[in-house]
Structure formats: C-alpha cells, structure tokens
Amino acid sequence: MSTSPAAEAARRRTFAIISHPDAGKTTLTENLLLAGGAIRAAGAVRARGENRRTRSDWMKIERERGISVSASVMTFDHDGLMFNLLDTPGHEDFSEDTYRTLTAADAAVMVLDAAKGIEPQTLKLFEVCRLRDIPIVTFINKMDREAQDPFALLDEIASKLALDPAPLYWPAGSGGRFRGMLDLRREQFIPFAKKSSDAEEGHPDPVAFRGNAVVSYLDADEQGELEEGSMLVQEAAKPFDPQAFLEGHMTPVFFGSALRHFGVDQLLEGLGAYAPPPKPVRAVRGGEETHVAPGDREVSGFIFKVQANMDPNHRDRIAFLRLTSGKFSRGMKLKVQNTGRQLSVNAPIMFFASDRELAEEAFAGDVIGIPNHGVLRVGDSLSESGALRFAGLPNFAPEILQRVRVKDPLKAKHLKKALEGLAEEGVTQLFRPIIGADFIVGAVGQLQFEVMADRLANEYQLDVVFESSPYAEARWLSGERADVEDFQNKHRSAMAVDIDDQPVFLAKSSWEVGYVGERYPKVSFERSKERA
Numbered sequence: 001m002s003t004s005p006a007a008e009a010a011r012r013r014t015f016a017i018i019s020h021p022d023a024g025k026t027t028l029t030e031n032l033l034l035a036g037g038a039i040r041a042a043g044a045v046r047a048r049g050e051n052r053r054t055r056s057d058w059m060k061i062e063r064e065r066g067i068s069v070s071a072s073v074m075t076f077d078h079d080g081l082m083f084n085l086l087d088t089p090g091h092e093d094f095s096e097d098t099y100r101t102l103t104a105a106d107a108a109v110m111v112l113d114a115a116k117g118i119e120p121q122t123l124k125l126f127e128v129c130r131l132r133d134i135p136i137v138t139f140i141n142k143m144d145r146e147a148q149d150p151f152a153l154l155d156e157i158a159s160k161l162a163l164d165p166a167p168l169y170w171p172a173g174s175g176g177r178f179r180g181m182l183d184l185r186r187e188q189f190i191p192f193a194k195k196s197s198d199a200e201e202g203h204p205d206p207v208a209f210r211g212n213a214v215v216s217y218l219d220a221d222e223q224g225e226l227e228e229g230s231m232l233v234q235e236a237a238k239p240f241d242p243q244a245f246l247e248g249h250m251t252p253v254f255f256g257s258a259l260r261h262f263g264v265d266q267l268l269e270g271l272g273a274y275a276p277p278p279k280p281v282r283a284v285r286g287g288e289e290t291h292v293a294p295g296d297r298e299v300s301g302f303i304f305k306v307q308a309n310m311d312p313n314h315r316d317r318i319a320f321l322r323l324t325s326g327k328f329s330r331g332m333k334l335k336v337q338n339t340g341r342q343l344s345v346n347a348p349i350m351f352f353a354s355d356r357e358l359a360e361e362a363f364a365g366d367v368i369g370i371p372n373h374g375v376l377r378v379g380d381s382l383s384e385s386g387a388l389r390f391a392g393l394p395n396f397a398p399e400i401l402q403r404v405r406v407k408d409p410l411k412a413k414h415l416k417k418a419l420e421g422l423a424e425e426g427v428t429q430l431f432r433p434i435i436g437a438d439f440i441v442g443a444v445g446q447l448q449f450e451v452m453a454d455r456l457a458n459e460y461q462l463d464v465v466f467e468s469s470p471y472a473e474a475r476w477l478s479g480e481r482a483d484v485e486d487f488q489n490k491h492r493s494a495m496a497v498d499i500d501d502q503p504v505f506l507a508k509s510s511w512e513v514g515y516v517g518e519r520y521p522k523v524s525f526e527r528s529k530e531r532a
C-alpha cells in the first residue's frame with residue numbers, strides 16, 4: 001500500500017454532521033460507526049445511566065441531558081477509506097464550536113428531521129457551509145416517524161437553500177406505514193423491518209423492485225404509490241451530478257432512520273463514493289498568499305478546537321489539529337506560527353470509536369489531539385517551518401456577562417484555576433476586574449453558563465452560582481500603548497483583564513461603548529479578541 005502523503009490524503013473523507021438540535025446527529029454518528037464496522041452496538045442517546053451510551057456525547061452533562069454541547073471527532077477505517085467524522089452540537093448557544101468544527105471539514109452531512117424539514121438553525125449552518133464552499137450531503141432522518149411529504153421536503157431544500165436536491169433513494173411511506181425505500185439508481189427495493197425493541201436490528205436484504213419478492217414488503221397500493229412517486233421525482237429533479245455537488249450547487253438526498261439503523265449503510269456508501277478528499281488550503285507564507293496541498297512534504301495544520309479535562313483525572317488540555325499537508329509522525333517537532341514556539345508532539349491522540357490511541361502517523365484530512373498545557377490555542381497554525389499561517393477562525397463576541405461566585409469562600413483560589421482552565425478552550429471568556437475579587441464570565445448563550453456550572457461541579461468539584469453582573473458589553477482595547485494606558489487609568493473601575501492579561505473594558509451598555517469610543521478616538525474597542 002502506498003503511503004505517500006498525496007495518496008494517503010486521497011483516501012481521507014473528513015466531514016461534519018450538522019443540523020438543528022435533536023434532528024439525530026449523534027444517533028447518526030453512532031450508526032455510521034456501526035455501519036463502518038467500528039463498533040458493535042450503538043448506544044441509545046437518551047438511555048440515561050445505562051452502560052450503553054453514545055461515544056461522541058462523552059461529557060456527563062451531555063449524557064444526562066441527551067444533548068451535545070461540544071463537537072467531537074471519531075475516526076474509522078472502512079472499505080479502504082479513512083473516515084473522520086465530526087459530530088457537532090445543534091443548539092445555537094454552542095454555535096461557535098460548530099462553526100469552528102466546520103473549518104476542519106471537507107464536507108457536511110446535513111441531517112433533517114423528516115417531520116420538520118429545514119429549521120432556522122439548519123439554515124444558519126448551511127450559510128456557513130456555503131461561505132466555505134463545503135459540499136453538502138442531505139440525510140432525511142426519522143422516517144420511522146410520521147414525516148412530511150418527501151416532495152415538500154425537496155421543495156424546501158430547493159427554495160430555502162437554493163440547492164438542487166438530487167434524491168438517490170425514494171421512501172415508501174413513513175411512520176407506522178414506513179416500508180422502506182427504493183434505490184433509484186439500481187431499481188432495488190430496500191425493506192424496512194419494523195421492530196419495536198431496540199435490540200440489534202437487521203433489515204431484510206434488498207430485492208429487485210420489478211421482481212416477485214417485492215410483494216412480501218409492499219401491497220399493490222403501496223407498490224403503485226412508490227412507482228408513481230419515484231417516476232415523478234426522477235422527472236422533476238435533476239439527476240445527481242457529482243461535479244455540481246462538489247461545487248456546492250447540488251445535494252444528494254438520502255432517507256432513513258438513524259435510530260433504527262436504516263439507510264445508514266447507504267449514506268456511508270454515498271459518502272465514500274462522492275464526498276471529496278482534502279483540498280489544497282489557502283495560507284500565507286512570509287507575507288505571500290500561497291496554497292498548501294495535501295501532498296506537500298511539509299507537515300502543517302491548524303487548531304480548531306481545544307478541550308479541557310477529556311480525562312478529568314489528568315486535568316488535560318487537548319488541542320485538536322486538523323492536518324493540511326505532509327506525513328505527520330509521532331515525536332515530530334512542529335512550530336506555532338504566531339508565537340514561534342516549537343513543540344515535540346510525542347503523544348498525539350487519534351479518536352477511534354472504541355478507544356483513543358496514540359497516532360503513529362497521520363495525513364492531511366486527519367484530526368489529531370495534542371495534549372499540551374495551554375500553549376496551543378484555537379486558530380493557531382502549526383507547521384515544521386513555523387512559517388505558514390492559515391486563515392483565522394471565527395471569534396464570537398460574548399453576549400452575556402455574568403458574575404460567578406463559589407459557594408464555599410475557601411475555594412476562591414481553586415475557582416480561579418478552574419475558570420482559567422475552561423476559558424482556555426476559547427468558548428467562554430474570563431474577565432478579572434482590576435478592582436475587587438469578582439470573576440466575570442462571558443458567553444454567547446445562556447446554556448453555556450449551565451454547562452459551565454455543571455462542568456465546574458463535575459470536573460473541579462466546585463459548587464458555583466452565576467449571578468447577573470452590571471456589565472453588558474466587553475471590549476478588547478488596542479492602540480498605542482500610551483493611549484490605552486491613559487484610558488485604563490481613567491476607567492479603572494470598569495477595567496478588567498482576560499486570561500492572557502489583555503486589557504478589557506466592561507461597559508454597562510453598548511451606548512456607553514459608543515460614548516467612550518467617541519471620546520477616545522485613538523483607542524479601538526474590539527468586540528472579540530484576535531490573537532496576535
């Protein structure tokens with residue numbers, strides 16, 4: 001087998017699963033792992049307190065609430081291809097994580113709940129995909145429940161997303177009347193086995209649609225309806241064109257039920273066949289625009305996510321590196337572009353479904369976890385020379401600022417460390433006012449505070465409460481040092497520092513920001529922090 005970086009990258013399929021909350025991303029992730037032979041049994045997402053649990057919702061709060069709060073990566077080898085699958089949270093309070101994760105993906109699977117179609121959050125995520133030219137595969141999930149008319153669903157994709165839907169399968173009924181689906185390319189009927197228990201399920205093998213065996217699964221009416229529907233849709237929809245898909249104009253549409261492991265094999269096959277391998281990535285080297293190709297010799301990549309305490313016993317901090325070129329081998333030295341710091345990557349982790357393993361080698365498209373002590377941050381570009389810089393990642397300004405208090409005052413020092421640890425993930429912001437002993441936490445959504453309180457309890461044994469703070473806006477200051485210092489000295493009661501000791505102005509309203517901004521034209525007040 002060839003191991004040239006180009007050939008290895010060519011067999012990578014790195015994709016993110018996106019959708020509105022609850023459409024079934026995590027369930028689908030699990031079942032793709034199952035379909036790929038990476039695990040034996042899928043855990044029920046909502047099976048609280050049981051041993052069977054999803055691999056990608058590994059945080060305690062995720063298991064308890066049955067929601068994903070953090071993106072996770074899962075790698076598996078199937079059919080000669082390496083799949084890197086990124087499960088993302090659907091709730092908008094966690095959008096930042098999802099947006100960043102999309103920067104590491106070469107394709108996206110958009111999961112739609114067949115009863116709901118395109119929901120607001122799906123639309124937003126889709127816009128991000130479009131900005132980044134990521135081709136989109138559509139999976140219409142929950143066909144085992146009463147669904148909308150499939151034609152209406154396709155119409156919605158076409159009108160709301162301005163994307164040509166090209167169904168590769170066509171469903172026979174839904175909910176209690178769901179019988180299976182027709183493979184439009186092979187004229188085969190794939191029967192859905194109805195079973196009420198969630199035990200290991202097998203669905204019967206496909207049969208020829210025009211053959212005799214189909215009558216065991218469809219009565220005459222159902223057969224006629226499916227025949228008519230499939231003819232209509234093939235007349236109405238454009239045939240699937242892989243090139244139009246890669247260019248972002250068309251989406252192949254799959255149907256199924258992730259929970260009942262139906263249609264998942266077909267989706268995996270489609271991803272293998274059509275999802276693109278890693279592409280060249282735009283970068284800057286020595287001030288010049290350039291492209292980094294997956295087959296380039298130099299090993300490079302960027303950090304799109306940092307996660308603290310994946311192993312709570314070790315207070316670890318894992319930076320997720322999406323590789324963009326070269327052949328990475330364990331022990332290699334990589335340099336961080338902005339700081340020039342070099343690090344030996346001795347214990348890189350790959351996240352296989354059943355286990356984490358040391359990554360001996362990795363190629364463009366792969367995601368490896370690098371344990372570090374806060375040296376690596378989201379958005380960092382890594383390479384052997386340290387000269388490559390990839391485009392920055394989106395930075396969300398905090399929308400809500402709250403004061404955090406630990407119930408046991410003796411634990412205040414411990415609280416500081418814990419808050420810093422979580423803030424290093426870059427999703428929540430920590431501000432320490434210059435005057436007083438408060439900690440102010442900034443986040444984009446209310447749910448972030450709940451997650452934080454929960455994680456502080458579970459990962460740091462700290463019982464905290466979040467309270468409203470007098471502040472509504474945080475602004476990072478920049479400008480000539482003397483000007484910034486002058487401003488700070490005159491506004492000490494509203495000044496704070498972030499985890500990197502950068503000065504931050506805390507304002508009571510956006511009006512106040514505008515007001516002081518006019519009086520200090522030489523100082524700029526940034527809504528989010530760009531790392532130098």
Ligand SMILES: Nc1nc2c(ncn2[C@@H]2O[C@H](COP(=O)(O)OP(=O)(O)OP(=O)(O)O)[C@@H](O)[C@H]2O)c(=O)[nH]1
Pocket residue numbers: 019020021022023024025026027028045046066067068069088089090091141142143144145256257258259260
């Ligand atoms: N009936 C039915 N239920 C499903 C199916 N897929 C998922 N579910 C259920 O839908 C609920 C949400 O599923 P998840 O996989 O957690 O959804 P998600 O998109 O990952 O949710 P977030 O990550 O929180 O946005 C769970 O109760 C699943 O069991 C399906 O095909 N059929």
Ligand SMILES: [Mg+2]
Pocket residue numbers: 025026027067068087088089090
């Ligand atoms: Mg989920």
